[in-house]
């Protein structure tokens with residue numbers, strides 16, 4: 001399907017281009033905060049499997065702060081000890097031990113996608129902007145109620 005054929009016009013406070021982990025997490029946070037957000041991605045389908053599979057404890061805490069930690073821990077594989085060997089400042093190698101969860105990227109993104117859906121936001125695919133026009137009017141740019149940029153198509 002041609003990309004332009006599926007694009008629709010809309011007025012939003014935030015347009016997120018790219019529905020990877022950063023985009024879906026941002027869209028979910030904004031949707032939860034009641035911000036009028038739209039998210040698009042040029043890929044026809046979401047990531048189905050691997051890539052970002054290892055989730056550090058601090059990241060788990062961030063998901064917990066959005067109320068999404070329980071599902072992550074339920075669906076993920078919990079690794080109570082993992083050893084990573086890294087260069088040490090003295091020139092040798094040193095071991096870092098961390099406890100973490102592993103869950104494939106498609107499943108992690110699904111947690112955010114489902115949460116976003118509950119707030120009325122879904123990723124629109126496959127859509128890619130061809131250009132973005134920014135208003136040249138200083139007055140419009142300073143007006144918090146104005147929509148001073150326009151995505152084409």
Ligand SMILES: Cc1cc2nc3c(=O)[nH]c(=O)nc-3n(C[C@H](O)[C@H](O)[C@H](O)COP(=O)(O)OP(=O)(O)OC[C@H]3O[C@@H](n4cnc5c(N)ncnc54)[C@H](O)[C@@H]3O)c2cc1C
Nearest residue numbers: 018019020021022023041042043051052053054127128129
């Ligand atoms: C093999 C592999 C293993 C990895 N393992 C781990 C791991 O274990 N742990 C970990 O934390 N990280 C891992 N990573 C890294 C992790 O996948 C990335 O850090 C993460 O995907 C980055 O997320 P992102 O949202 O910034 O970007 P991306 O995942 O790249 O998402 C960007 C999105 O934007 C879309 N896009 C780009 N340009 C446009 C455009 N012009 N218009 C519309 N859409 C657009 C793309 O289609 C894409 O969906 C791994 C990566 C790979 C490749």
